[in-house]
Amino acid sequence: MAGWVAIASPLLFRAGGEKGPFDPDQPLQGVLRLGAVLCVVICLAARRPVQPDGQAEPPALNWAAVGPLTGGLLLLTISGFVALDASSEVVLPLLIAVLVVGVVVHFALPPLPLLARRALVTPFVMIAAAIYWNVIAQVTGGGGFRLTPAQAIGDPHTAELILGFLAAFSAVYYAMLIYAPRQVAGREGGVLEWGIRYVLFLASIVLGIGWLGALST
Secondary structure, three states: OOHHHHHHHHHHHHEEEEOOOOOOOOOHHHHHHHHHHHHHHHHHOOOOOOOOOOOOOOOOOHHHHHHHHHHHHHHHHHHHHHHHOOOOHHHHHHHOOOOOOOHHHHHOOOOOHHHHHHHHHHHHHHHHHHHHHHHHHHHHOOOOOOOOOOHHHOOOHHHHOOOOOOOOHHHHHHHHHHHHHHHHHHOOOHEEEEEEEEEEHHHHHHHHHHHHHHHOO
16 A cells, blocks of 8 residues: 555556546546445445354444545545536436445345455545545645755745645545545554554655655756
């Protein structure tokens, strides 16, 4: 995940031009975003296998993940429909179809193992990273990533602004679009483990900004 955030997703952002996360006329991005949301809905709806000791697996979400997951799903759903420039006459039937798919998955499919559930939430996590880079671009120079280390030293106010943004927004992003989806796939990790993962995630963002800034000079 750190490698994807630091290298692959910045490259995809750079190749995608200057379109923002809520700009229309992005049909491919719209389909990918809505497809990722559908995969998470399927993961939520799917039954969980019974463990060898006869106990059912823990529920899909703990209370700490409910709010972030709701926000993340809304973010990707709205940005997906906007990217497709979908009319209101299309949005409602698609949402109903997603609910129907969830019901069918729950009652018609066998329980999904952990690896299958993790595979279902992975597109959501990976696609969301590209949206995050779009937001970073608005702070670091409108898509150009023109902030270099030398510029940061010469303009400490700009550097403080960017670091403050990273510290505040990245935590919200991480909770909505990485932590919560992973908890849907399978309850894992404690406070310490997720804290270490977040620090690694933040470091990968700083690395990505650094090398994109170097390319933009």
